[in-house]
Amino acid sequence: MQNTEAKQPLTRILTGDRATGPLHLGHYVGSLQQRVALQYTHDQTVLVADMQGLTDNANDPKKVSSNILNVVADYLAVGIDPNYTTICLQSQLPALAELTMYYSNVVTVSRLERNPTVKSEIQSKGFGRSIPTGFFTYPISQAADITAFRATLIPVGDDQLPMLEQTNEIVRKMNSLAGKEILVECQAMLSNASRLPSTDGKNKMSKSLGNAINLGATEKEIKAAVKSMYTDPTHLRIEDPGQIEGNIVFTYLDAFHPDKALVAGLKEHYQAGGLGDGQTKKVLEECLLEMLAPIRARRTEFLADKGQLIEVLRKGSAAARERTQEVLHDVRDVFGLNLL
Amino acid sequence: MQNTEAKQPLTRILTGDRATGPLHLGHYVGSLQQRVALQYTHDQTVLVADMQGLTDNANDPKKVSSNILNVVADYLAVGIDPNYTTICLQSQLPALAELTMYYSNVVTVSRLERNPTVKSEIQSKGFGRSIPTGFFTYPISQAADITAFRATLIPVGDDQLPMLEQTNEIVRKMNSLAGKEILVECQAMLSNASRLPSTDGKNKMSKSLGNAINLGATEKEIKAAVKSMYTDPTHLRIEDPGQIEGNIVFTYLDAFHPDKALVAGLKEHYQAGGLGDGQTKKVLEECLLEMLAPIRARRTEFLADKGQLIEVLRKGSAAARERTQEVLHDVRDVFGLNLL
Structure with missing residues (x-):
């Protein structure tokens, strides 16, 4: 008897980390272990978010650039396998910036101001009125990341739910402009693990407070x-x-x-x-x-062989570039901008 | 006797138009005639700004897409010569979107709110609080356009001077982060021609008011x-x-x-x-x-041979892509993001 069952495409997951420091036990419990498990049953992409890291670190860019390979080494060290997971670098994917520009035209400034995640992060970072524009608009950029991979499942904490709502609003708006479904809505994959507290039991884990145990700790x-x-x-x-x-x-x-x-x-x-x-x-x-x-x-x-880490990022980014350019093409079509 | 005089590089000029309608006599007097004259003595780029056109037309994208080739035909019809002027399409230059993202991190939201040009345009377009984010942030995108071509001379009306100020602020900030001059400041080239009034003598020229004479008018x-x-x-x-x-x-x-x-x-x-x-x-x-x-x-x-118009844009955009990618590379260097 012939097998007539069609092969189901794997569910697409997008996760990632801002490359602003080495990863620690909080990441391990909260997301890394889950990623290792999911990579065999899902189409998983992990985005090293260097551009997002810069949105509040433009004056200290080394904080981002010096941590990109650290983060990749952390991934590989815990068992995220580039043969199963696409590990890619945000700044290597021009479609993400272009999609951000297009989506910026369908999101109002007042909608961004109402985003609770942005509101509370502005407060906790003490930006006040001097918030960098890139930080203020990062929900749009995050929507670009998610939609560019046609990811439908996003592992997040419940504080990030407003970001996914914002993404799905953009998806619906673009689909409505297109008159057909060109982008897919995503849903949250809420973690069962409760957030790991810092070693001082008080503050959020942070490098400067020395209250986190890094994966690479001696x-x-x-x-x-x-x-x-x-x-x-x-x-x-x-x-x-x-x-x-x-x-x-x-x-x-x-x-x-x-x-x-x-x-x-x-x-x-x-x-x-x-x-x-x-x-x-x-x-x-x-x-x-x-x-x-x-x-x-x-x-x-892994850190002793940076060439290998770079190769992992290069290969993953090339695959991601192909995928994200396709979505960009579909979005450009909505605006009639594929004439060249 | 040998000629020891070094050849001076030509001064770089960037101009352009939002592709939101065919060009009219106001454009002819205000900028097109000047461009025809300047192209022989300057390194001139003319940008067809389709992405900027979308910042306040996302709900009516045909207004932009259907006018791209009209604008190119207008250029060629008045004598802008692609052998002397680089005519390129904004959406074909990913470096512009990427630079916009990078610059967004060094411009605060309150700085954008203070921009007089944006303020008055928000008012005249009646956006109020529902201003699209892309429109609100377009001074940053315009700074990306100008700096991506290392343009030093920008023909503008005096209402646009605050935009150039904003651009030069970004240039100084990026150069300060780089610790060297990677971007060049620009200066305005104010037109001697006073702004041509509309035929009704009251309103700004506009297609819907029928008070402008298009270059292609019968x-x-x-x-x-x-x-x-x-x-x-x-x-x-x-x-x-x-x-x-x-x-x-x-x-x-x-x-x-x-x-x-x-x-x-x-x-x-x-x-x-x-x-x-x-x-x-x-x-x-x-x-x-x-x-x-x-x-x-x-x-x-020209409009009877759209293939030719597309070829002009394609060729110009390819040249512009090369030039703008170089600047993007330099800006990425500031942030340490050229590791792949």
């Missing part, structure tokens, strides 16, 4: 980070009962320790009293050292 | 336009003295009639009384018919 850095980790400030004597809630050591143990029964036992002991922070930190330290050792080793190896 | 259209032209509304009887000031017939005679002495005589007669509007209009009609006949004929001929 043994010394890992030990120092665990040692200074926020626990239960009221847990002064070992024999006293300690709190699990808000205790970052336990949050990290939950996130990373492979032996869930052991972690459950530690929690019980800690809450009952008699288990010191030094002991729980020791367990976490060993777990992180073991988990990060092979990642760090692979990362170092 | 004999019938020219006659009708001259017939309905605004003169001196207080000049009721032929024998009464008439006013020259604000009398559009005389403004057009000054602008277009080759025989200045004859026009001076007519003015004297009209002011003294005894010269009817029918007679002055007859003189103007003959002058315009004669002047526009060969332009219309060439225009018709």
Whole structure:
């Protein structure tokens, strides 16, 4: 009997990172592990967003340029495989800038001002009235990224949902102008993993605050980070009962320790009293050292051969260029601009 | 004796038109004649600005796409020669969109809001809060156009001076980030010709108001336009003295009639009384018919061979692409983004 089943095209996923720093354990839990799993069952593109990184770093461009290959090394080190995932560089895809220009004509300034994600980021970055135009308009640029790959599934945190709404508004507007479906709407793939807190338990992870553990952290850095980790400030004597809630050591143990029964036992002991922070930190330290050792080793190896990293980006960007130019062609058609 | 004089590179001029309608006598007086003269002594590029035309016409894109070849035909008909002038199409130059993205990071939203040209155009177009983002940010896109050609001389009206100021601010900012001169500042080339009024003497020339005489106007259209032209509304009887000031017939005679002495005589007669509007209009009609006949004929001929017009744009755009990609490369260098 003949197999008459048509081969289903794989669902297209677009993810990516601003290339503004090396990736850390927050990225690992929040997205990198998921990407490794998804790459075998989905048509996945990972965009290294250097141009978006510049929207609020034009005065410190090295922050972006010096991290592009770091990010690619991070990807490869955790197991994102360029044979399954298209890894590409935003600035190498001119269609993204051109689509941004076209879409800018169908989004009003007041619509951008109402975007809650942009509003809160403007506030948190303290831009006030001096917000760079590129940062203000980045929802349009992000819509260009998503639609240029005809991605239908976008792994995001729920704070990013307004960005996808904005994208789908543009999709509907362009399809309405075209009189047919030239772009596809996307939907969010919300992560089950809750956001990993910083080691100080207070602020967002950031390089300058030194409250994140990078994937490439040395043994010394890992030990120092665990040692200074926020626990239960009221847990002064070992024999006293300690709190699990808000205790970052336990949050990290939950996130990373492979032996869930052991972690459950530690929690019980800690809450009952008699288990010191030094002991729980020791367990976490060993777990992180073991988990990060092979990642760090692979990362170092990849960074020692920058030519290979560049080749990965070059190949991925060439494939992405072909795909995104097709979408640009369709959008140009809407405006009747394919006459040459 | 050997000639040791180094050949001076020609001064680079960038001009252009939004492709939102066929060109008319206002363009002829204000810029087209000047371009024909300048092309032999300058390195001149004329940009058909289709993307800029879309910034306030996304809902009516045919207004742009259907006029691209009309504008090129207008250029060739008046004597702009592709052997001397690079005629290119904005949407064919991806570097312009990419440069716009990069420059957007060094211009704040409040700086754009202060731009007087944008302010007054927002008002005159009645956009209010629903201004398209692409229209709001077009000073950045125009800076991309100018700098991408390293143009130093920009023929503009004085209402456009704030746009050039904005451009030069971006140039200085980018050069400061680069630590060397990668972009050149431009200066305005203000036209001596005063702006040609519309035939109704009131509004700005516009297709919908029917108060402009297009370069391709038929004999019938020219006659009708001259017939309905605004003169001196207080000049009721032929024998009464008439006013020259604000009398559009005389403004057009000054602008277009080759025989200045004859026009001076007519003015004297009209002011003294005894010269009817029918007679002055007859003189103007003959002058315009004669002047526009060969332009219309060439225009018709060019439009009958669209392949030739497309070839002109294709060739010019290829040359422009090469030039603009070089500048993009230099700007990318500032941000350290030439690693692939």
